[in-house]
Amino acid sequence: MTQENFSAANLTHLDRQGQAQMVDVSAKQPTVREAIASGRVRMQADTLAAIQAGNAPKGDVLGTARLAGIMAAKQTSNLIPLCHPLPLQKVEVQITPDPELPGYQITATVRTKAETGVEMEALTAVSVAALTLYDMAKALEKSMQIEAIHLVSKTGGKSGDYAVIGNG
Amino acid sequence: MTQENFSAANLTHLDRQGQAQMVDVSAKQPTVREAIASGRVRMQADTLAAIQAGNAPKGDVLGTARLAGIMAAKQTSNLIPLCHPLPLQKVEVQITPDPELPGYQITATVRTKAETGVEMEALTAVSVAALTLYDMAKALEKSMQIEAIHLVSKTGGKSGDYAVIGNG
């Protein structure tokens, strides 16, 4: 895990005057970088059961959410103002039912060969997959919650690798 | 709070064959509809302090996140596959520091005059504001978590109003 340094000087999207800017990465080398993010959608057990039942024949609830997450990863630099536009070389979204929650666990893995990392792309994929799951099931239950969206790990790049300690 | 009915038949984005479709709302009346959603970004106390310090002169961390949320509300129907494209008549995003969390509380209010509601627009605004806050501060702390994104209330439309019981 990288050492954190809690200084406002590390708000790297702000210039010396405190103004938001897209920082210069042109001196960095393009290397293969990967980020994994995850999150979950918590719902009532009955809602989970209905989605699982409704999903059986065609898979369209989870399939739609997964595709929405993949497509959103490609929109990251249009959504997050200071993100660099990057080519993406892999985007994978997994959505698995978790009866203990109850609800769904969502994980996204994104890979690029670029001068900067893809944490935001992975987090965006998880967020939009979760929003789409909410949209698909909101006629059943409006009280679903999107929870625990966080970075699981990050590799590649000179700032060092990062991984959540524990079960991610 | 509306009565929930946990039947797969209520997965209203699926047709009778279980296929995802954008449902027909042309028989519904355009009325003023509002949705409020909220969520939070949890971080270490030092990270919150650094953002608050860095934010003082120019407000660009929170201002950037707020704008990103507003602009994302306008992209909702491009991000969520089965959402109807709607004119929006108000989008407001509030981000307030919460030292108890520690972190930030985010609330979005969206209003339209249309045949269908704007829950997804409000939830999307909160999600993208939270992602942007993460992006702005990730050089300080990668372990921030986006939490508790949920619908607070919804008014207008024939399906009845909805409000979270408790403090939302």
Added chain:
Amino acid sequence: MTQENFSAANLTHLDRQGQAQMVDVSAKQPTVREAIASGRVRMQADTLAAIQAGNAPKGDVLGTARLAGIMAAKQTSNLIPLCHPLPLQKVEVQITPDPELPGYQITATVRTKAETGVEMEALTAVSVAALTLYDMAKALEKSMQIEAIHLVSKTGGKSGDYAVIGNG
């Protein structure tokens, strides 16, 4: 079927100087309008069999194409330079295997309440669903063809209804 009038004066997207413009529809009344378009993707029988087999457990080939068509309908006014941006109130895409072709038949139905019709939205949904089907199966066969994309019918609006004579 409407009477056709083959005069260059009917190239309604051109002004008197022959310049492309987005024509004024502000004097027209918003009414419910629907358009249905269809097309097909022709492939080898073995390709069709492989997709049908691969599609069995999860439906992701056809489900992905269907969603891509629905989402593309919402992008029509960004893709077709002189199309008016419209709210859409229904988008439905059906993809059915046709062993005689062999390949897939694709049909899109789009509905709006607006001052102008949604023919282009329906045609765009069919085209992008077909392109996505090609993309999903191109590792199997590069010689697939997208064929017979046409308007099946159009209702609503003062220019009169339109329907293909025969089986559409």
Added chain:
Amino acid sequence: MTQENFSAANLTHLDRQGQAQMVDVSAKQPTVREAIASGRVRMQADTLAAIQAGNAPKGDVLGTARLAGIMAAKQTSNLIPLCHPLPLQKVEVQITPDPELPGYQITATVRTKAETGVEMEALTAVSVAALTLYDMAKALEKSMQIEAIHLVSKTGGKSGDYAVIGNG
């Protein structure tokens, strides 16, 4: 022409569970890749004559369709869910009248230096140019058909070159 292998295992956008994913191309080398696609818009001879006449002074019908095709090539990864976002280094669209058809022949050539090919970009350019031609002339004739959209050739990349046998 590459050897086709008709196994569902070759539906390369599906993972082992049959779920749609954007596949990993990070191990592939960026090389110059080109794809050429073509298609046509068939119409009545009178429609073709009117477009040619209307087009004479300013070229806006065909010019608009050509530009729409070029711009659509740049939107391919936003339209086709599992396409990788790529830099494009050349997009060219040609539209030529064909009195025998009668109608127009459309050809698009796209070039990149990337880890994966640009077939979908070329096919998308042809499709959107054809849709735009339809849009520009639909006040003259609604029965126009978009036909024979297919890949003409593809070069670069390790999977080998591909070319339609015959006249493409």
Added chain:
Amino acid sequence: MTQENFSAANLTHLDRQGQAQMVDVSAKQPTVREAIASGRVRMQADTLAAIQAGNAPKGDVLGTARLAGIMAAKQTSNLIPLCHPLPLQKVEVQITPDPELPGYQITATVRTKAETGVEMEALTAVSVAALTLYDMAKALEKSMQIEAIHLVSKTGGKSGDYAVIGNG
């Protein structure tokens, strides 16, 4: 011409805390509203002559700039953070050579039936048409200037009509 009131309280996109928000227009009536904006691109006489010469056979320099302006009007609410997304019912861009300048005069007219006006859509259309003209001719001359982009007139809506005094 409307009376100007130079108070910071009239920065209507800021709420009482000075935070940027998309203001609520849901209490306003949808009426037909039109805005006209103009601007110009100044260049050397030789550059103007070359564009006019190169433009003769096909019109693609000015035609491309005109289309880019029309399409950009439709992107206004995605570009200008606090603009409301609106249906547009007419967009017209005129580009005329001005040997006195020397260069081109650009005028855009936009019409909607909505709760708020389309000044920004007209100004955006002019700006992007001008940028595209620059792009098309920058190999000839890099010192071209985009000048005098301003609102010419605005009608409809309760805030009163507006028109530049003089020749606009």
Added chain:
Amino acid sequence: MTQENFSAANLTHLDRQGQAQMVDVSAKQPTVREAIASGRVRMQADTLAAIQAGNAPKGDVLGTARLAGIMAAKQTSNLIPLCHPLPLQKVEVQITPDPELPGYQITATVRTKAETGVEMEALTAVSVAALTLYDMAKALEKSMQIEAIHLVSKTGGKSGDYAVIGNG
């Protein structure tokens, strides 16, 4: 300063038939390229004073315009029809009050490592920042003008560096 050559043959976005195309840059080498553009928004002294006053607590007027410019740079290839889509490695927008004007000076700096330059990205960032400033203050004064948008300098690439002579 590069030598200008005023021949229609230098309208490099037109092919030999005068048709607009996105030219082939695949034979060019990717190098670090930078472009700086500037422009200004002229307004009445009272308007400037009101913005400066309203801006004091939170910075949202200028901050919003700056972010809009940064985000627009990333949309350049979607707005300008023949621009190549490029990765961007730095985008910086500065907006400074100029009491002499009176109004604001806007400067954008964009950097890439690519086969072609980023002049259009820098000019687009300036234009959209200026449009956003107009939008934020138009309730105060509709007669503001956007002026003198031009390229200040360009470095990198084989066509040679470029710089405005004088004060830029």
